[in-house]
Amino acid sequence: DAGVTQSPTHLIKTRGQHVTLRCSPISGHKSVSWYQQVLGQGPQFIFQYYEKEERGRGNFPDRFSARQFPNYSSELNVNALLLGDSALYLCASSLEGIGNTIYFGEGSWLTVV
């Protein structure tokens, strides 16, 4: 069975640009979460969606937004990129909503220059 898939795996953007990251959950999972992991730190929660509705939001600025589609895949959008947005962006899926066991994809490595 396919796990959580994310794209792209690596990307380089310039300050001020916009980025879209994509994620497909494990088959049968209806919830997708997004986390940001900066080098040397644990993953920090950004958003969680369940059945296409936002169920949780972390302490991130409004430049960060996300959505979930009818097929349960998801996009994370970041506008007006800053150097500090350089990180590993992790998508995780779970069977149900917030607080359940999550399984991570391989991540998208974003470098902002």
Place this chain on the structure above:
Amino acid sequence: QKEVEQNSGPLSVPEGAIASLNCTYSDRGSQSFFWYRQYSGKSPELIMSIYSNGDKEDGRFTAQLNKASQYVSLLIRDSQPSDSATYLCAVTTGRRALTFGSGTRLQVQP
């Protein structure tokens, strides 16, 4: 005070020894506890979950939970060089997303 605290390490143990990784958390309402392993340059991989006080064993791994002391640990028996990684502790009340510690780096010396 951080919500989930872990010693950053590195924790160095010889091959074949028991590695003991510790985690404390601040929210007494926490109900679910997880250990993830993260190899350098890779994403976190779920090792174990634990929900009740006591021990839970899975192969060479044992998770221990003490809610009264707000403490969760992971023991790795017969440590192997392939166990060298960062181990992340994660906690949730069930009504919030998982909160992760910064991880403990484990080095198993051959």
